[in-house]
Amino acid sequence: MMSDYAVHVAALEKVFDVPEREAGLRAATKSLVRRKWRQVRAVHGISFDIAPGEIVGFLGPNGAGKTTTLKMLSGLLYPTGGEARVLGHVPSRRERAFLRRITLVMGNRNQLQWDLPALDSYELNRAIYRIPRDDFRPVRDELIELLDVGDLVRKPVRNLSLGERMKVEIVGALLHRPQVLFLDEPTIGLDVTMQKRIRSFVAEYNRRHGATVLLTSHYMADVQALCKRVIVIHHGRILFDGPLTGLAEQFAAYKTIGVALENGHGGLERYGEVIHRDGEWVTLRVPKAETPRVAAQLLADQAVLDLTIEDPPIEDVIELVFAQERPE
Amino acid sequence: MGTVRVFWLFFRVGVMNELQYRMNFVVQLLQSAITLGVALAVLALVYSHTDDLNGWSQSELLCVFGIQILMGGVIKAYIQPNMTRVIGEVRDGKLDYALTKPEDAQVLASVREVRIWQVVDVISGAVVLGFGLSGIVADLALLDAAAFAVALVLGAVMIYCFWLVIATGAFWIVNMWHAIELFDGVYLTGRFPVGIYPGWLRYSVTFLVPIAFAVTVPAEAVTSRLEWQTLVIAALFATVLFVGTRWFWRFGLKRYSGASA
Secondary structure (H helix, E strand, O other), X not given: OHHHOOEEEEEEEEEEEEEEOOOOHHHHHHHHHOOEEEEEEEEEEEEEEEOOOOEEEEEOOOOOOHHHXXXXXXXXXXXXXXXXXXOOEOHHHOOHHHHOOEEEEEOOOOOOOOOOEHHHHHHHXXXXXXXXXXXXXXXXXXXXXXXXOOOHHHOEHHHOOHHHHXXXXXXXXXXXXXXXXXXXXXXXXXXXXXXXXHHHHXXXXXXXXXXXXXXXXXXXXXXXXXXXXXXXXXXXXXXXXXXXXXXXXXXXXXXXXXXXXXOOOOOHHHOOEEEEXXXXXXXXXXXXXXXXXXXXXXXXXXXXXXXXXXXXXXXXXXHHHHXXXXXX | XXXXXXXXXXXXXXXXXXXXXXXXXXXXHHHHHHHHHHHHHHHHHHHOOOOOEOOEOHHHXXXXXXXXXXXXXXXXXXXXXXXXXXXXXXXXXXXXXXXXXXXXHHHHHHHOOOOHHHHHHHHHHHHHHHXXXXXHOOOOOHHHHHHHXXXXXXXXXXXXXXXXXXXXXXXXXXXXHHHHHHHHHHHHHHHOOHHHOOHHHHHHHHHHOOHHHHHHHHHHHHOOOOOHHHHHHHHHHHHHHHHHHHHHHHHHHHHHHHHOO
16 A cells, blocks of 8 residues: 555656756857757656655765655655655645645755744744644754753854754754654764764654654765665666665675784785785775685684674775666 | 734744844935935925926925835835845755745745835835825825825735746746846836836836836825726736736746756
8 A cells, every 4th residue: 555655656757957058158158049958867767665664865976866856755846757655645736734744954954044043933933834832842842852952042043053053953844743854964064973963863753753764865874873774876766775784785796804813914915805904903805705715714724813704884885886887 | 814924923033033133224224314315305406497297296296205215115125035035045945945834835935034124214205205295285085095005005016026026037047136136226217207207118117017006106196196997907907917926936936846956
């Protein structure tokens, strides 16, 4: 049943017409009279479903189609083709009942009143979302407590740091207790501590209220901490949809073996490519299929103090994924 | 009455916002004083040569001035800041936030900004109008006053529609700032009754940029020269414009949703 899903996307397409011209004055003059258009297929027939309460990471390089998809799901863009449903609604109809149940947070933009304390903006949102006063207070206070912004909401937003602003921004975006959260780069530009804070907040919010979260981020730490499932999108197509751990299995052609030897670390080159040395500890890169054989060989030949076999760091895997042009 | 409520809410926030910048009040006071001074000097100059301008006496023309300043205050307090914000937000994509709110997008786009210090212009306009009136009649007939109020509201609606068309244009033409400057220039024509202008200009400032309806028609009302047919035409034109621009706005919004990346 379709309505079992919080988000249902089937063969979703978005084609943009973009004006195109060469650089230079002559081309500029020409385009005044006759403009050339080029069709850009930003989203290329993607399909996926997200169950209620799931946190899904949406990964892809810049221009992959992530934001376009999020905008189609939040009703800002009309799909060129295919189907999108969020909580059973067709987003592009922008029905009030739908808009009251979702929220969109964009990390690089703010929507609170710049010169006023956030509390005033919250009051405005309360009215726009028609939240009864009695329901509003506990929700607001809970969010303020969870994000630890008790002092900040009384200061004019313009006086807050980037990270503080993001936190009060998130409070404002969740006052109507949306069931689906679209978070577009919510931690962009924030320091590590602040990123962590926001991450743990999203996890806690999801746990408490069972909200569905679709998150894009360039920080793999965000994705690793929050998302059991990732959807990797590139050139408008889905390259991978599954558990984060599966990503390395499917795309990484090698593993890393970390090894510490009793008698120094000479001659390890013959087991694999040495990519790192740190005192006793040596890291080797070994083709995935070879890993068991090489590990066994090491243990048999050398006086091994310690040995680990790991998937390559997730950043490297993602890079590998994006390096592939087409999955087929 | 969702619209009124949203209007009131943003009005409150707008006032709170503006109260943070008291200096703006002083600047506004100065600006209004200069505008008023120049206007009165021009008027004095004109009437030092003649007693009658196309059938309008000096006091009557003072009424036109007053209404032009008053309406200008309303435009700059509400209409212009909201519409320029829309133009800016189409450019930087912030309009997205207005569109994800469970509220009519046009209503939201039209009420989010208010410049309360422009009230200085509204008041000084009203004072000039009062002076003008005191030079014509002992007291204003009730019917004329009512016609004036109606004409003023209709005029404001038409000016709003005009601005909404410009703002909606930003969905296609990203740089609409020239149109704004153009309006400021054209609005100055409202200082005189449109009857004094040559036909092409009169036509333009009546139907293209509805300044005649916003200033001259209310002025005709207070100077007892308004024909009821004019008011009916104003009402019809305002209605057509309002419905038409709403349709155009929605059409533009669709295009925005279709094109922005």
